Amino acid sequence: MESKSDAFVRIATQTRTTSASPSVVDYAIEMRNVNVYYGAFRAVKDVNLQIEARKITAIIGPSGCGKSTVIRCFNRMNELIPGARLTGEVLFHGKNIYDPDVDPVQVRRLIGMVFQKPNPFPKSIYENIAWGARINGYRGNMDELVEESLRQAALWDEVKDDLHKNALALSGGQQQRLCIARTIAVKPEIILMDEPCSALDPIATLKIEDLMRELARDYTIIIVTHNMQQAARVSDYTAFFTVDEDRAGVMVEYGPTNQIFTRPRDRRTEDYITGRFG
């Protein structure tokens, strides 16, 4: 009998091969009427958001607008917070990832996450990559997987002679790229990034941004950032969130980044991105 995990992966992979059509926009994931509650408090209100595949979508907005909450909804990370509850749907290849027959572990394999602070395991560089793959039952050539993942994360040339060095000896920027390599190694479709550069210096930040552009050839990326210039530099689409009168996060405007940063339609977006509110 097919397990929950197998069923979810099968649905995901089946639709993955049939959804690509040049004339129709290929959406990687979609939120429909999503509300998120922490206990009685509604943190995010009525979000409808379609994320285009193999593009970078940035979520921006002032503190407390629900950016991180929203990004965590894309791979059921909010469930790990006691009292958190979601209504609405998050559709991945047409399947609601919150359906009871979906295994959240499989969701998080297909929709990986890179966090604000680099969080490598206190193990070797090699083991940081191999561990996730091994847990997920990877049976191929592990050396090849490690090299491929590190190359994709633009880290291979810097660490190829030190693969068995402790990952904690790497610089902050290298650690973050290692975390990206670790995410890539389990072959996700979507990579979520929650303020991935906020702990990095400007040069390491630009390296991650260049890397994101490379990764967007193969992966869909959703990034939460406080840095508007970063959103403007790196993303294809931008969603602006703010807080409404009930202190709930609401999406004000969503569109191509080029339009949002030159001709925003909503006054609140204009005020925020020109730095006059926030």
Place this chain on the structure above:
Amino acid sequence: MPLRSALTRQIGQIQDELLVLGSMVEHAALAAVDALKRRDAKAAKEIFEEDQQINEKRFAIENAILILMATQQPMAHDLRQLAAMLEVNTELERIGDYAKGIAKITMLLGDADIPVPVQEIDQMAQLAVSMLHRALGAFVAEDVPTALEIPKEDDKVDELYNVVYRLVVQTMISNPETIDLANLLMWVAHNLERMADRVTNICERTVFCATGELFEVNGMDEDDLNV
């Protein structure tokens, strides 16, 4: 204190400098035509040389805009405003060049015996400068209705251009020896007509600055005719 008040103040300062450049250019255009009317080659030479000040002002404004863009990361309306000012700055400098060109023609004409259609040329200059003055006011105020109205006056400038053209051609026909010098008068009319076209470009930037929409306000300009 409102957020980004320093940026707002700096944009305002550049806008003030742009208006100063505008008034330098207006003065140059009217003075150049006045020198032509009076056939005052000495005054024309001064106007010709003063164009250097217009050029320097233009580069100073451009530099200030680029510094703000590089250091302040302007977005949305701020960005459009700075980009539009960059464009208007260039248009003003070019209008200054037209004035300089008219001054040079006055110098070339010297006191040669050739009839100048003074009245029509003066009308063209008054109209073009009036359009420019109001266009700069509309630009600063982001007054879109006015910016859309001003380019319509370009037709009057074109009509005057045609009158000057006919008068100059008549001069050429009646006295072929004047052809070379009369041809210079054609260029005077051409420069004034182009001034009005540049005003239309300024009006387009006003609309862009206010709305984010980029389009040609008044259909056709000289570049279209050259296709």
